[in-house]
Amino acid sequence: MSLQGIVIEGLKKQYGSGETLVDALKGVDMQVAPGEVVGLIGPSGSGKSTLLKCLGAVIEPSSGRMTLGDLVIFDGQWKIPDLRALRRDKIGFVFQAPYLIPFLDVTDNVALLPMLAGERNSEARSRAMELLEALDIGHRSKAMPSQLSGGEQQRVAIARALINRPPVILADEPTAPLDSHRALAVIGILNEMARQYETAIIIVTHDEKIIPTFKRIYQIRDGRTHEEVGEGKSPSEQLKTYLE
Numbered sequence: 001m002s003l004q005g006i007v008i009e010g011l012k013k014q015y016g017s018g019e020t021l022v023d024a025l026k027g028v029d030m031q032v033a034p035g036e037v038v039g040l041i042g043p044s045g046s047g048k049s050t051l052l053k054c055l056g057a058v059i060e061p062s063s064g065r066m067t068l069g070d071l072v073i074f075d076g077q078w079k080i081p082d083l084r085a086l087r088r089d090k091i092g093f094v095f096q097a098p099y100l101i102p103f104l105d106v107t108d109n110v111a112l113l114p115m116l117a118g119e120r121n122s123e124a125r126s127r128a129m130e131l132l133e134a135l136d137i138g139h140r141s142k143a144m145p146s147q148l149s150g151g152e153q154q155r156v157a158i159a160r161a162l163i164n165r166p167p168v169i170l171a172d173e174p175t176a177p178l179d180s181h182r183a184l185a186v187i188g189i190l191n192e193m194a195r196q197y198e199t200a201i202i203i204v205t206h207d208e209k210i211i212p213t214f215k216r217i218y219q220i221r222d223g224r225t226h227e228e229v230g231e232g233k234s235p236s237e238q239l240k241t242y243l244e
């Protein structure tokens, strides 16, 4: 991947038309370097999920431009013919709920995507195992999801998001159900993974526990992004700014 990471320029998204028109994004600009983890915060209804869905090629923006690495994915229209392949190969998703498949063990939950894509089962499982070890959960590789704690399930979900080494990870409230200790552990892991694999990571959050960990934060207000630099401010100063 080139040094570009994620670049979003003038992104707009409108839902509906006429009387039901909603201007969800009114011109979003955002940049995340490879290896960087940024926070995305904003009040309810400000457009955070809409932005993540546009970037994740789940919904189509109305206008603007989005680049992942050296790949222009959207410029007034989709520039990639196969959006499913784009999602599978370039983007890892982590959600609030881990959404693990209940009847597959931990290893197969992580290995499923490459196996479905045609990789040999033994290779996919051995890559899954490597990641599980790196996430310090290798010892639970044969467990079923229901036998894991919430924090352990979220680490498996992170391994699944990383298995194809995507240049981009989009995380939507990944720590919401976790206590402080586990939430900070999950953020620590995402930071370490970003550094190790040069992944650009965007984390949408309301979670006061993790907001002070971000070096850079984008705040969405009224459909536009405002960049805030977290570093240098004390956690309480940051929280005061963001929660106002």
Ligand SMILES: Nc1ncnc2c1ncn2[C@@H]1O[C@H](COP(=O)(O)OP(=O)(O)OP(=O)(O)O)[C@@H](O)[C@H]1O
Binding pocket: 015, 016, 022, 023, 024, 042, 043, 044, 045, 046, 047, 048, 049, 050, 051
């Ligand atoms: N499918 C849709 N059709 C019409 N309007 C929508 C649709 N999805 C979202 N919206 C509107 O777009 C705006 C942005 O919504 P979005 O879900 O992106 O906000 P959010 O910041 O993620 O909110 P929350 O923190 O509550 O999840 C809101 O006004 C919402 O009502």
